[in-house]
Amino acid sequence: MVDYGIKFWSNGDFIIDEGVVKVNYMSKPALIDIVREVREKGYMGPLLIRFPHLINNQITKLYNAFESSIMEYQYKGEFKAVFPLKVNQMPNFVLPLVELSRTKCYGLEAGSKAELIVAMSYTDKGSPITVNGFKDKEMISLGFIAANMGHDITLTIEGINELKIIIDIANDMPEPYPNIGLRIRLHSIGKGIWAKSGGITSKFGLTSTELLQAMKMLESSKLLHKFTMIHFHIGSQISDISPLKKAIREVGNIYAELRKMGAINLTSVNIGGGLAVEYAQYESMNCKNYTLEEFSGNVVFSLKEIVKNKNELEPDIFIESGRFISASHAVLITPVLELFSQEYDEGALNLKDDNNPPLVEELNDLYHSITDKNAIEYLHDSLDHMESLLTLFDLGYIDLRDRSNTEVLVHLIIKKVIQLLKYKNHNEIIKIQKSVQERYLLNCSFFQSLPDYWGLEQNFPVMPLDRLDRRPTRAASLWDITCDSDGEISFNPQMPLYLHDIDISREEYFLGFFLVGAYQEVLGMRHNLFTHPTEFSVIFDDDLNKGYEIDYLLEAQTIVDVLDDLDYDTKEIERILKQHIEDSDLDSDTKKVVLGKLYVMLSENGYLRTIAK
Numbered sequence: 001m002v003d004y005g006i007k008f009w010s011n012g013d014f015i016i017d018e019g020v021v022k023v024n025y026m027s028k029p030a031l032i033d034i035v036r037e038v039r040e041k042g043y044m045g046p047l048l049i050r051f052p053h054l055i056n057n058q059i060t061k062l063y064n065a066f067e068s069s070i071m072e073y074q075y076k077g078e079f080k081a082v083f084p085l086k087v088n089q090m091p092n093f094v095l096p097l098v099e100l101s102r103t104k105c106y107g108l109e110a111g112s113k114a115e116l117i118v119a120m121s122y123t124d125k126g127s128p129i130t131v132n133g134f135k136d137k138e139m140i141s142l143g144f145i146a147a148n149m150g151h152d153i154t155l156t157i158e159g160i161n162e163l164k165i166i167i168d169i170a171n172d173m174p175e176p177y178p179n180i181g182l183r184i185r186l187h188s189i190g191k192g193i194w195a196k197s198g199g200i201t202s203k204f205g206l207t208s209t210e211l212l213q214a215m216k217m218l219e220s221s222k223l224l225h226k227f228t229m230i231h232f233h234i235g236s237q238i239s240d241i242s243p244l245k246k247a248i249r250e251v252g253n254i255y256a257e258l259r260k261m262g263a264i265n266l267t268s269v270n271i272g273g274g275l276a277v278e279y280a281q282y283e284s285m286n287c288k289n290y291t292l293e294e295f296s297g298n299v300v301f302s303l304k305e306i307v308k309n310k311n312e313l314e315p316d317i318f319i320e321s322g323r324f325i326s327a328s329h330a331v332l333i334t335p336v337l338e339l340f341s342q343e344y345d346e347g348a349l350n351l352k353d354d355n356n357p358p359l360v361e362e363l364n365d366l367y368h369s370i371t372d373k374n375a376i377e378y379l380h381d382s383l384d385h386m387e388s389l390l391t392l393f394d395l396g397y398i399d400l401r402d403r404s405n406t407e408v409l410v411h412l413i414i415k416k417v418i419q420l421l422k423y424k425n426h427n428e429i430i431k432i433q434k435s436v437q438e439r440y441l442l443n444c445s446f447f448q449s450l451p452d453y454w455g456l457e458q459n460f461p462v463m464p465l466d467r468l469d470r471r472p473t474r475a476a477s478l479w480d481i482t483c484d485s486d487g488e489i490s491f492n493p494q495m496p497l498y499l500h501d502i503d504i505s506r507e508e509y510f511l512g513f514f515l516v517g518a519y520q521e522v523l524g525m526r527h528n529l530f531t532h533p534t535e536f537s538v539i540f541d542d543d544l545n546k547g548y549e550i551d552y553l554l555e556a557q558t559i560v561d562v563l564d565d566l567d568y569d570t571k572e573i574e575r576i577l578k579q580h581i582e583d584s585d586l587d588s589d590t591k592k593v594v595l596g597k598l599y600v601m602l603s604e605n606g607y608l609r610t611i612a613k
């Protein structure tokens with residue numbers, strides 16, 4: 001793999017050209033040049049780069065796909081969409097999203113009071129707002145206030161209790177009221193690691209019995225005319241389209257039934273999120289078995305069929321895709337700080353002139369007599385010998401020098417096997433490489449920047465930003481700088497990662513993690529007190545010198561700010577540290593110097609600042 005599967009996961013957003021990764025847009029800058037430009041300004045840790053044009057790209061693709069399916073099937077409903085804020089609430093994502101989608105009536109979805117405040121502040125009047133998730137009286141009142149302000153807002157009810165609160169509040173608040181949506185508890189279920197949102201045991205939604213009850217309550221409180229939408233969400237990252245088709249059949253029938261029961265203003269079916277993103281770097285590991293066009297075609301066609309059978313109006317189709325819209329816009333850049341190899345050459349071997357343990361002699365013989373025919377057999381023998389020798393060491397029978405010779409010989413044998421089998425037994429080689437992987441230490445925290453890797457074992461495409469015209473030779477595992485052993489992405493023979501052999505003391509090497517724009521930022525945690533990395537946006541404009549500019553730069557929080565966030569009294573911390581220096585035995589000039597250094601560090605972020613010499 002020299003192209004790191006870029007054709008599978010990048011959708012043409014990024015390309016490899018002249019040995020570097022480039023943004024495939026307008027002036028086509030190389031990522032490495034953008035990174036160098038920002039590092040020259042002194043920002044040394046991990047960097048999160050946002051590309052607003054990719055947000056626009058995804059929104060346009062989504063609308064185009066649905067609008068052409070609607071044309072194709074001569075569907076009479078409209079297509080509408082909102083962005084679910086829980087997928088990315090960062091202002092440098094949300095504000096450009098709102099700005100770029102102005103002409104499309106694209107709205108926002110909120111799942112909490114804070115998100116609803118964002119939606120109420122930044123959604124254009126006329127663009128929809130939807131509200132999901134559990135709500136109390138206050139949150140529902142907030143929805144009424146939004147409606148009073150003139151927002152097109154729909155409160156989706158997750159349970160009968162919420163409907164009771166709405167009816168109560170409607171008695172107290174002036175019109176206009178918000179629209180009401182009912183979330184359906186489906187019996188069909190999504191597939192994949194995120195599929196807990198659908199299904200009869202799901203956390204959310206009304207059963208059929210509760211739907212009937214809700215209809216009665218709406219009717220008797222004279223609010224039935226505000227009931228406009230039914231909603232479902234079968235879970236994120238739907239890998240196959242068939243569960244969605246099943247869900248649509250179920251919901252389409254419910255829609256038609258409710259209309260027949262008198263819900264005449266029920267005109268929208270909200271199919272939630274779930275549209276998947278391809279994260280795989282190897283075709284065999286793909287996690288999405290459909291195209292966007294298949295997705296939209298299936299939704300439109302299925303709804304049309306069901307509604308036709310029941311002789312009902314074709315509903316407007318609402319979608320709340322989050323991952324699909326936001327994943328591609330952000331790239332995490334991590335500088336490689338160090339390579340930890342157990343790279344031994346024959347020079348490291350320090351055999352004794354006589355009385356080497358017999359098994360060490362045996363290893364030495366294996367090493368010298370290995371050929372392509374016996375390679376695998378000898379390899380297995382040598383691994384057995386190593387086990388025995390390590391046991392002998394534990395029991396006190398061999399010394400440290402023998403143990404070191406064991407390590408070196410086994411390592412040399414593995415290297416030789418890899419060399420001998422290079423063109424013969426690829427699968428076997430990849431398995432063997434697991435034991436000689438190189439560890440690349442990355443200046444970032446996986447807990448902060450890739451929490452779904454840690455929590456859900458989700459893989460993100462990763463590749464070096466340059467040297468792509470050279471064959472990478474090192475089987476790589478990746479370590480972050482937290483002191484947690486879970487902060488590791490180990491070499492996986494099913495999707496092996498190879499990186500370049502570099503001398504970090506002389507040259508820089510950066511890895512990019514792609515498709516990190518959905519869920520990772522706010523979900524990220526401050527394990528070891530590493531914070532959100534320094535971020536900035538790349539704005540394209542052909543009138544500019546390089547065809548783009550770097551804007552909205554936000555530096556990672558300083559150490560003092562992080563401690564302040566945890567409610568430490570940072571003034572007290574500064575006072576204590578200063579006092580310790582005052583009380584020390586240093587002379588007064590040195591005290592000043594040390595204190596100065598300390599203050600500088602407190603005002604920087606906590607990522608490592610190493611640079612190549």
Ligand SMILES: *Cc1c(COP(=O)(O)O)cnc(C)c1O
Nearest residue numbers: 233236237273274320321322323
């Ligand atoms: C999370 C969520 C979404 C977004 O799902 P994606 O898979 O990111 O598209 C949409 N709707 C609801 C109700 C959600 O909870």
